[in-house]
Amino acid sequence: MAQPCSGFAAISGARKAGAFVPFADPAANALEADVFWRADTYARILSAYARDRDSPGLGAVISLAGASCRKTLLKTVDGEQHILLKTDRDVVQLRCLGEDIRAAPFALELIMDCFPETEGAHRLMRxxxxxFRGGAGDGKETGWSVEAMRHRDALAALDLRADGKSYREIALFLYGEDAVARDWNDPGQTMKNRLIRSVKRGARMRGGGYRALLS
Structure with missing residues (x-):
């Protein structure tokens, strides 16, 4: 495998005898690790043809150096290329067929291979x-959605409970001192019941429920 262009971390799928395809760095946390998903098991991957800049087909000529983000390249043993682009708040995995995408510039021809279910691909394209514009993909604030917050609370509550923390200690971690002081002794026990549901939801996700998030 040739040397990657400047600004890339590269992972090669070409293995020497006795070697393994590398895994994510076990010392990195989930926000820092470079994790590539298989295209046949994960729907949230963009596909594209990479073409020579002089024969772009229907593609737009770009250079990956123009993307204001961290870039990690994985080239599999069959020559398929995956580029992981990460900012502080967004991640896009792009699967490329054709020319070497380390060449700068090249033509990128995005494929709508999920037609007619195109909503997810449109979000990833934005x-x-x-x-490449140097800003948020859709021009909107990218805060936590209600669903994402529930997943976050569920996994955090499960981890803290397994670590021996009380429900009140978990509430302090998730909601802060002011909210706990205000709502912990509420006669309706809304916060306590919410925490119990979060722990149960986390246990379901650990038991295999997380697979629903990959579809």
């Missing part, structure tokens, strides 16, 4: 375009 996110990718935002990385």
């Amino acid at each position: 996110r990718l375009a935002g990385m």
Whole structure:
């Protein structure tokens, strides 16, 4: 494998005898690790043809150096290329077929291979375009959605409970001192019941429920 262009971290799928395809760095946390998903098991991947800049087909000529983000390249043993683009708040995995995407510039021809279920691909395309513009992909604030907050609370509550923390200690971690002081002794026990549901939801996710998030 040739040396990657400046600004890339590269992972090669070409293995020497006795070697393994590398895994994510076990010392990195979930926000820092470079994790690549298989295209046949994960729907949230953009696909594209990479073409020579002089024969772009229907693609737009770009250079990955123009994307204001961290870039990690994985080249599999069959020559398929995956580029992981990450900012502080967004991640896009792009699967490329064709020319070497380390060449700068090249033509990128995005594929709508999920037609007619195109909504997810449109969101990823806006996110990718935002990385090349140097801003958010859709021009909107990207705070936590209600669903994402529930997943976050569930996993955090499960971890803290397994670590021996009381429900009140978990509430302090998730909601802060002011909210706990105000709502912990509420006669309706809303906060306590919410925490119990979060722990149960986390246990379901640990038991295999997380697979629903990959579809």
